[in-house]
Amino acid sequence: MTRVSDLDTPAVTIDLDVVEANIKRAQDILDAQGIANRPHIKTHKIPALAKKQIAAGAVGITCQKLGEVEVFADAGAADDILLTYNIIGESKTERLAALIKRLKRLAVVLDNEVVARGLSDAAKRYGVDIRFLIECDTGYGRNGVQSPQAALDLAQATMKMPGLQFEGLMTFPTAKPETRQYLERALQLLKGAGIPVPVVSGGGSPSLKSVADFPFLTEYRAGTYIYNDVMQVTAGAATWDDCALRVRATVVSCPTQDRVIFDAGSKVMTYEQYYAKGFGRIVEYPDAEVTGFSEEHGNADFSKSAKKPQIGEVVSIIPNHCCVVTNMMDEVYGIRGDRVEEVFPVAARGKVR
């Protein structure tokens, strides 16, 4: 039996008791609202954890890249998948068509006619129907049509394209009141035009707690909630005890009284900051601040921490954003208490295409 303390560092551990509690909590919130749960697998990238989410009541999963869909389909982890990405180009539309033939249901999102025409051409070429949602930019400033009227216009334009099946609307994140106003108006316009909208898909772990404010949602895509991180705690969406993922790192140098260097750098922790102060929370030393990284070194300032670590000591760090840390690791360790229960290969790591 491997104990957690036997793991060489840096290592990423996942507390499975916490994971299971997090899965249940999110499922209960969505069940109470009658909203289908379609968790985003980008956070864990591990088919076995998607199976836990589905066993707890999720209707299917969300993926961000075709390569992720392929991994989860190959593992038999889900047969109802939403791919929330504009799929463009011959290589990708061919892979998409092959996946549509294999899965019970695979839908994509799109926000422009160029992507829609490419999908329609592929639908004809490969003899499939392609289901899609229209992505709406309800305030985040990334992809998405810019107004309810633009959503209606794109729905009407794309519904005329052969091989495409309009299924509804999608947005990220679900932030009130902007998202509510935008989607209510878009639904009104689509209804007025006589267009059925079976799916309205919201998303984002931080706003999972206020999902009751969006009664028109039919499904919800959250990812981070399964592990949680500094971002989630800062947003008031989780407590430190709800954080399942930790980076175990060894203190390799204490060059000054207050400077501590540990062996997890940006190649493990990444440089994502979000709203956090610093770059992660050291569980054993909550008053210390992680101030930055080199590729293989983490730097911490212990000037505000009365307690100081020893060289050789292992510390546990909750990262700012757990999803991007997962992507840095070939494997993570599923633990219960001080026992390593399972080594999970991060099967969909690095699937950028």
Place this chain on the structure above:
Amino acid sequence: MTRVSDLDTPAVTIDLDVVEANIKRAQDILDAQGIANRPHIKTHKIPALAKKQIAAGAVGITCQKLGEVEVFADAGAADDILLTYNIIGESKTERLAALIKRLKRLAVVLDNEVVARGLSDAAKRYGVDIRFLIECDTGYGRNGVQSPQAALDLAQATMKMPGLQFEGLMTFPTAKPETRQYLERALQLLKGAGIPVPVVSGGGSPSLKSVADFPFLTEYRAGTYIYNDVMQVTAGAATWDDCALRVRATVVSCPTQDRVIFDAGSKVMTYEQYYAKGFGRIVEYPDAEVTGFSEEHGNADFSKSAKKPQIGEVVSIIPNHCCVVTNMMDEVYGIRGDRVEEVFPVAARGKVR
């Protein structure tokens, strides 16, 4: 034959003509000063490129983690390796001893007695001698002893430990005048104490051009120079034409007149900023600014670019820091002109232990 334009995106390409010119330029600079070249392989993580560096005159290579040494030793890419890291713990010292037995020369660095005692114990346990340099913090604020006197004290303490062989001093980066003053004083103190210092190892690509200001260096560790990036150009150490690594990405959405979304996010580009404005340079649109990333999306602001791209168009992006981009990819494409000459697996990607 695969053409560059055939590559699905996102993809990382390496212009081999530029790589070969970069290798030669650095070797010529160091040859002119009589300083040995020991390139850091963290930038490329590809044994075939280390072989090119050694064929051009490098005496060996530098690695940052044991896992990198293992990959390059397995590939027969180098038999003289400097591992610039404090190696601590039973698992790692065992791997270190095994590598020392296989290689002509493998040296490590250390900056404290805890690490030194662990290495001395391992030297005895595994029947090897462990060569080491003392890491000096000459102003960077990461690892390293804090003063020339501390370097002497640590040299004297560690030279008494059985199985350890003091070989000299190491620092990063080599930034004048602080590094010069610090190292000159440390060398004076060591000489005064009758301690020979065969190796003085400097490093860092940006300061390669001013290496003549450090006549006491015996070897130099630079990594980034083989590819170059926005950081190197910003530091005046390279031109855009010297940048061999580019991320090819497809424009997947233009939600507004000035907002362009492409399919390379933080999972390819990373969030490293350094001194750069923005997060990379779009070669075809130098007036556009890459403003941020999600995991799979890159956001660019084209408000200052008269020319706008089309959805579906492929752009080439020079990242802020090429080393961390390499680590995100399972493979990169070696190209000449519009032809893909070789697919390089990034063999030491993700070797964090």
